[in-house]
Amino acid sequence: MTTELAPEPTPIAEAPPRRKRIAIVASKGTLDGAYPPMILASTAVSLDWEAGIYFTFYGLDILHAERFDKLKVASLANPAGPIQLPNILGALPGATAAATKVMKTWMTDARMPTIPEFIDMTQELGVRFFACATTMGVMGVKESDLIPGADIAGAAAFLDYAADADVSLFV
Amino acid sequence: MSTEETIATEIEVYDLDCAGLLCPLPVYKAALALAKLEPGDRLRLITTDLGALEDIPAMTRQRGDTLVSVDREVDRQTFLIQKGTQP
Secondary structure, X not given: XXXXXXXXXXXXXXXXOOXXXXXXXXXXOOHHHHHHHHHHHHHHHHOOOEEEXXXXXXXXXXXXXXXXXXXXXXXXXXXXXXXXXXXXXXXXXXXXXXXXXXXXXXXXXXXOOOHHHHHHHHHHOOXXXXXXXXXXXXXXXXXXXXXXXXXXXXXHHHHHHHOOOOEEEEO | OOHHHHHHHHXXXXXXXXXXXXXXXHHHHHHHHHHOOOOOOEEEEEXXXXXXXXXXXXXXXXXXXXXXXXXXXXXXXXXXXXXOOOO
């Protein structure tokens, strides 16, 4: 099937002033790794910037409908983590759950939003979500596994977005 | 009543208490509140976040609002923000 592509839109004579833009790559699928991209994106749109996040590799779990509210904090090889355990103990069953529970308690006590709440906040304010197509292929993630509202795209689409960004970050 | 006084009384001042909230929430909630105001209206924002003394001036600079005043107390800050004419 051939789809006719619409011609490029004609520039409007008086275009609105260009907004600043941030382009973020979220590559970590841990609870602690999910907060920074969400904090930066929600702040950027609050500053009247455009914001987009490209979720790739383990970061794609932040968009995974069955995993985004179950992100965890590593108890092993995480010397600055919420529970300070020797690695031999950090490997024990339940240690990761304990570290995750401590961080969730910190966040709740500090009245910080959860990651699902951040997803809602940022989507409502127009933050663009890109789901890495290669990650989906490599890890067997289907479009129906993702929360609604993410554009499935590859590196070229993200770079096309990031080329017009004032700030680009890989977290 | 002079014209100036008439204009002055028409400036609406709204209150937003973000005491106890950490970054990004004071900026996020202030932006949501400012979006509902008319240009020239003012928002009185209370914060306790340690970063707010840097964050709120940065927010008004980026958004095109005006930071009218900062009242700095030991454990909290009160910012008076005037909404700009941005769309």
